[in-house]
Structures are given as C-alpha cells and as structure tokens.
Amino acid sequence: MSGAEEAGSFDPGGTGATAWTTGRIITKDLPAPHLVRLRMHVEDRQRHWPGQHYLIRLRAPDDYTAQRSYSLASDDSDPLVEFLVERLPDGEVSEFLADEAEVGDVLELRGPIGRWFRWDTYTPxxxxxxxxxxxxxxxxxxxxxxxxxxxxxxxxxxxxxxxxxxxxxxxxxxxxxxxxxxxxxxxxxxxxxxxxxxxxxxxxxxxxxxxxxxxxxxxxxxxxxxxxxxxxxxxxxxxxxxx
Missing domain, CATH: 3.40.50.80 (Nucleotide-binding domain of ferredoxin-NADP reductase (FNR) module)
Structure with a gap:
C-alpha cells in the first residue's frame, strides 16, 4: 500500500471518537524488574498510526475505576497491540499490570488516541x-x-x-x-x-x-x-x- 493510498483510504485514530472496548492479554513478560510488556488481542480494533496511544482502565468490584495512557509499541500490521509499561511507585494501573495481571485477563481499553503525536510513515x-x-x-x-x-x-x-x-x-x-x-x-x-x-x-x-x-x-x-x-x-x- 502506497503512502497516498494509506492517507486516502482510511484514517486510523483520526476524526472519530473511539469507544471503550476490551482486550485480552495474550503474552506478558518482564524485560526488566521495573518494566512489563503486554501483547493483547483487542476486540473491534481500529487501525492506528505509529505514535498513538491507548487508555487502559481498571475497574474494582465497587465500580471504582483508574485509567492511564500507554503508547503503542506495535505497528498497525501486527495482529496484536503491544504495550511496554513502566512500573511506577504507587501507580495504581502500572503496579496492577506488572504484579497482578495474568495471561488471559480481559481489560478495558480505548484507542487509538492521538492526532498530533503520530507519524504518517512518509514524512522525513x-x-x-x-x-x-x-x-x-x-x-x-x-x-x-x-x-x-x-x-x-x-x-x-x-x-x-x-x-x-x-x-x-x-x-x-x-x-x-x-x-x-x-x-x-x-x-x-x-x-x-x-x-x-x-x-x-x-x-x-x-x-x-x-x-x-x-x-x-x-x-x-x-x-x-x-x-x-x-x-x-x-x-x-x-x-x-x-x-
């Protein structure tokens, strides 16, 4: 697909607001003690530009929620989306993803997000x-x-x-x-x-x-x-x- 065709045939993460969906953790590893890498299958996934990010939202049994933004490491051709998350002290979401989340868990996601910080793949x-x-x-x-x-x-x-x-x-x-x-x-x-x-x-x-x-x-x-x-x-x- 050429650059012109990319720009003309779809607008990943573009003008329309993205809805909340779910993603299942397919693989999880810890490349360093303070890092966790997740590769996830996302339901109703929209195409994305490199540089965009997703929101990951956690929901407690009492319906309390916490959410954070995480950049995508994967490109749009990858069948899974990949996140690398730094485990921050007292970080509600990052600590859960690093310490408690397991392969097979389903998380709430919204994305791709970002119209400014994204690369069109052909601008130098x-x-x-x-x-x-x-x-x-x-x-x-x-x-x-x-x-x-x-x-x-x-x-x-x-x-x-x-x-x-x-x-x-x-x-x-x-x-x-x-x-x-x-x-x-x-x-x-x-x-x-x-x-x-x-x-x-x-x-x-x-x-x-x-x-x-x-x-x-x-x-x-x-x-x-x-x-x-x-x-x-x-x-x-x-x-x-x-x-």
Whole structure:
C-alpha cells in the first residue's frame, strides 16, 4: 500500500471518537524488574498510526475505576497491540499490570488516541526519545520497516545505561544513534547527546518527535531548537506520574 493510498483510504485514530472496548492479554513478560510488556488481542480494533496511544482502565468490584495512557509499541500490521509499561511507585494501573495481571485477563481499553503525536510513515522525521519514551519510536520503526520507508525515519535514543534502554537490540538493528549518559559505549564517552551528534539526523527532517520524562523533554526540545529546527516542527509527548 502506497503512502497516498494509506492517507486516502482510511484514517486510523483520526476524526472519530473511539469507544471503550476490551482486550485480552495474550503474552506478558518482564524485560526488566521495573518494566512489563503486554501483547493483547483487542476486540473491534481500529487501525492506528505509529505514535498513538491507548487508555487502559481498571475497574474494582465497587465500580471504582483508574485509567492511564500507554503508547503503542506495535505497528498497525501486527495482529496484536503491544504495550511496554513502566512500573511506577504507587501507580495504581502500572503496579496492577506488572504484579497482578495474568495471561488471559480481559481489560478495558480505548484507542487509538492521538492526532498530533503520530507519524504518517512518509514524512522525513527524526525521533529524540529517552528511557521508556522509546516506545512510540519503536512503533514508528516497525511501521517504517513494514512499508519499506526506513530511510524516512531517524532515531536517537537516550538512557543512563545500556541495561536501562528498552528495545535496545531492535533500536541498534534499525541503526538508531544511542547515547548513554552514565556509561560509555562503543567509544562514545558518557553524556547527553550533543548538537553535533544530532545534526546528521536532522538533515532533511521535516518533523521531530520527542518522548520521555518532563525533564528529558525539556532538554530534547531545547537541543532541537538550538540546532535550528522550526518550533512548529517539534511534537512533544511527556510521561510521568499522574494523579
């Protein structure tokens, strides 16, 4: 399917509001002590753009509910939707997903959501992502490979140490630039990414996607602006503890 056909034949996660549905956990694993990866079959699933997210809602027997937003790691061609969730201290939803949810459980979901932070798979773009903020970039990588457009996407991923970077092997296979701030790697000294490292990734890019903690997002946006990128070309998604 060509880019024009994609844009013209359907609008995944587009103008219509998505309804609540259910998803069954098909696989669950813990890639790190603070992370849980879920792959789910979603009833009445709508097509999605890479970069979009879902709401996951938990419901207690007394009908108390708690919900949180989680980015998709899967691309639209995957028969299952994939989430990578960071287990946050006192996080009602993330703690349940990490500690109590089991394969076969059915959860309430709504999505895909997001008209701003999504990639159309053909606009030349760069991702500057940190920590678990790599998740939407992984969805973009998978979509780029599926559609044969890997040349339209460049990724820089940042983490403190190699064992703290989710999807590190997949990012490396794609050719992402990886910067570790606390440990050196492959001859690169530890430290945040620099403008010189970012410059070749920005060459020809029309959009930049930033995802990570609020602190990382501020740093990344400032780095992009100081590198001369138009502010209107920067799309930022921040994550963290919510009330």
């Amino acid at each position: 773009s760069v991702c500057l992502v940190g920590g678990t903020g790599v998740v939407p970039a992984v969805s973009m990588i998978r979509a780029a490979r599926h559609h044969g457009r890997s040349d339209q996407l460049r990724v820089m991923a940042v983490a403190r140490r190699p064992d703290e970077l989710p999807y590190a092997d997949e990012l490396a296979r794609f050719g992402a630039t990886i910067a570790y701030t606390r440990e050196g790697d492959d001859g690169r000294p530890p430290g945040p990414p620099t403008a010189d490292e970012l410059a070749p990734l920005l060459d020809g890019a029309e959009l930049a996607y930033v995802c990570g903690s609020a602190r990382f997002a501020r740093f990344a946006e400032d780095l992009l602006l100081s590198s001369g990128l138009d502010p209107q070309a920067i799309r930022v998604e921040k994550f963290g503890v919510t009330g």
